[in-house]
Amino acid sequence: MQPEWIEKLLKLQDIDLRIIKLRRQIEAVPEEKKQAEKELRENEENLEKAKQAVADNEKAIKKVESDIESLKAKERDFAAKSTMIKDNQEYRAALHQIEECKNKVSSLEDKELELMESLETARAQLEKEKKEYDAAAKRTRQMVDDLDLRARNCQERIAKFESEREAYRQAVPADKLNRYDRILQSPPGRAGRPPLVPVGRNNMCGGCRMNVPAQARIDAANGALSTCPNCGVMLYYDENAH
Ligand SMILES: [Zn+2]
Structure with a gap:
């Protein structure tokens, strides 16, 4: 079960990426x-x-x-x-x-x-x-x-x-929303690429495909704000992700 803010933020992200395209x-x-x-x-x-x-x-x-x-x-x-x-x-x-x-x-x-x-x-x-x-x-x-x-x-x-x-946007806590907005707007490369990506059991970042510390995955799984130390994207836990 995904925390509600993650679900909402994923929907917001889907809309934002469509708008960018x-x-x-x-x-x-x-x-x-x-x-x-x-x-x-x-x-x-x-x-x-x-x-x-x-x-x-x-x-x-x-x-x-x-x-x-x-x-x-x-x-x-x-x-x-x-x-x-x-x-x-x-x-x-x-x-x-x-x-x-x-x-x-x-x-x-x-x-x-x-x-x-x-x-x-x-x-x-x-x-x-x-x-x-x-x-x-x-x-x-x-x-x-x-x-x-x-x-x-x-x-x-x-x-x-x-x-x-x-x-x-109203369904996402301000600190998470701020982080998301910053990543979405930061040039270069990020425009068009998702600021919020999944991390799975094997600790691989869905953005840069590098390993993240287990703690980052655990934070994500607990619904806390968690970021990839390599590429800076926000992580959410998805057990089906690789
Ligand atoms: Zn990454």
Whole structure:
């Protein structure tokens, strides 16, 4: 038969450890949101790159087209002038210029074809990135909503547990409660680990698994305040404990 304060303190401990776990889940929410949003930003960057590639390609095509236009104008100009040239050598020079313009136009037209092909590829890539971004944005919104919901659920459960704590606290003598509170709040490591652990017939502490003096077990069995000299946790006697 367990002393009543031990029973109550074990129940309080169960509630407190649950609250600690729930608080940790809430604390993890902002980091998880950040992670989800970071992934979306990567998709956004890829989308921007794809848009830029299309724009660069279109710009390059316009430039080639305008170069072709000015070469053709130049060519027409030479052709018009050549009809008025009387000198043979000058005439040949003009024909040479016309030929050169034609060659340049032809190579620019080849280049334009290549650019148009790569524009097709860039546009296909942009479509793909748009779809991926939309899917990622949807996923991220869902994740953020889920995380918000999780935080709200945890908060509600914490509130429920908080309202149950007081009744148990009032059933535990002040000296034991103070010791328990101190251990529960003392950093590091203790947060999340039980401040009150069992000790059994073989004197092993349920917290650190080290041997405690027999007197500590006897005190615990008598319902007195007993602590493990190794790890500082409170001990209660449980004959089934190892
Ligand atoms: Zn211990």
